[in-house]
Amino acid sequence: MSNLDGKAVVVTGAGRGLGRAFAVHAARAGAAVVVNDVDVELAYDVVGVIGEDGGCAVPSGHSVADPAQAAAIVDLCVKEYGTIDGLVNNAGLNYEALPWEEDLDQARELIEVNVLGVVHTGVAAVRAMVERGGGAIVNVSSGASLGQRKLGVYAASKGAVASLTYSWALDLEDSGIRVNAVCPLAHTRMVRKSERALRDCPPDRTPDRIAPLVLYLLSDRAQGITGQMIRCNGPQLHIVGQPHLKQPILERETWDARSVERAFDEVFHAHLENYGLEKRVPPRLREWLAPSAAG
Numbered sequence: 509m510s511n512l513d514g515k516a517v518v519v520t521g522a523g524r525g526l527g528r529a530f531a532v533h534a535a536r537a538g539a540a541v542v543v544n545d546v547d548v549e550l551a552y553d554v555v556g557v558i559g560e561d562g563g564c565a566v567p568s569g570h571s572v573a574d575p576a577q578a579a580a581i582v583d584l585c586v587k588e589y590g591t592i593d594g595l596v597n598n599a600g601l602n603y604e605a606l607p608w609e610e611d612l613d614q615a616r617e618l619i620e621v622n623v624l625g626v627v628h629t630g631v632a633a634v635r636a637m638v639e640r641g642g643g644a645i646v647n648v649s650s651g652a653s654l655g656q657r658k659l660g661v662y663a664a665s666k667g668a669v670a671s672l673t674y675s676w677a678l679d680l681e682d683s684g685i686r687v688n689a690v691c692p693l694a695h696t697r698m699v700r701k702s703e704r705a706l707r708d709c710p711p712d713r714t715p716d717r718i719a720p721l722v723l724y725l726l727s728d729r730a731q732g733i734t735g736q737m738i739r740c741n742g743p744q745l746h747i748v749g750q751p752h753l754k755q756p757i758l759e760r761e762t763w764d765a766r767s768v769e770r771a772f773d774e775v776f777h778a779h780l781e782n783y784g785l786e787k788r789v790p791p792r793l794r795e796w797l798a799p800s801a802a803g
């Protein structure tokens with residue numbers, strides 16, 4: 509259904525897992541694909557698989573974390589295929605740590621790939637797409653962006669990807685460039701590293717099951733769809749709601765310590781939000797929901 513005939517598409521982090529599935533399926537749908545991965549041998553393998561399938565692909569071993577290398581990925585696409593129609597910002601790192609156990613070098617490395625990598629490759633692609641008068645960018649965020657235990661830095665990086673998606677969609681609509689994000693769940697190396705993730709993600713949740721969504725967003729069939737975050741975990745497909753300014757919005761000339769406290773005691777206590785992907789009830793509300801609070 510998602511015809512990518514004649515399109516040139518870059519998929520970052522495409523040597524394994526989700527990126528590999530996105531690249532292989534995009535080639536099957538007719539796209540010429542730049543298969544990027546720092547693990548360059550894997551990128552070559554995927555290019556081989558696409559070639560055996562009758563598709564068209566070139567490998568790139570550049571790192572999205574480096575601005576010059578990220579630009580080189582896009583340049584390679586334009587040099588090989590004359591243009592860039594689509595970009596899937598998929599390359600990503602992940603680790604679990606409680607806040608007091610964070611290794612700050614590891615945190616920086618993750619942000620450099622998951623956030624700056626999307627910025628570096630995205631900016632290079634947008635410059636080329638503006639010149640050609642349009643294109644489609646699919647960023648890979650995560651349900652973790654809503655907040656998840658032991659995943660603070662990873663969650664923050666994916667929240668940043670969501671914010672970038674909404675902002676770029678606003679900036680680029682007039683240039684004919686659509687920017688959306690997906691929140692996948694699939695059995696990959698990333699999931700296999702975590703006992704908890706493995707429990708939520710059995711082996712039948714293959715990356716192939718997420719590819720049709722990404723291909724649709726890359727294709728012209730998705731005209732008019734931009735600024736959206738869409739989650740697919742295998743069986744379920746849905747739009748992720750966006751944060752908004754919540755009513756009631758209280759007004760005072762100035763807010764002092766006393767009026768802030770009154771706002772919480774008298775108004776906001778009834779409007780607190782359940783938080784995190786697990787929708788944890790905040791303690792002050794929990795007091796009221798406990799059976800012992802009745803009467």
Ligand SMILES: NC(=O)c1ccc[n+]([C@@H]2O[C@H](COP(=O)([O-])OP(=O)(O)OC[C@H]3O[C@@H](n4cnc5c(N)ncnc54)[C@H](O)[C@@H]3O)[C@@H](O)[C@H]2O)c1
Nearest residue numbers: 521525526546571572598599600650692693694696697698
């Ligand atoms: N697997 C899931 O359930 C899941 C859930 C939510 C989001 N995601 C996101 O999906 C994307 C793909 O994840 P995956 O599960 O396939 O992970 P994966 O670890 O299997 O694959 C990620 C790939 O990115 C490559 N990569 C890492 N740093 C890079 C860099 N600097 N430049 C280029 N390539 C680089 C790796 O070599 C690897 O091949 C990631 O952004 C991840 O955060 C995955």
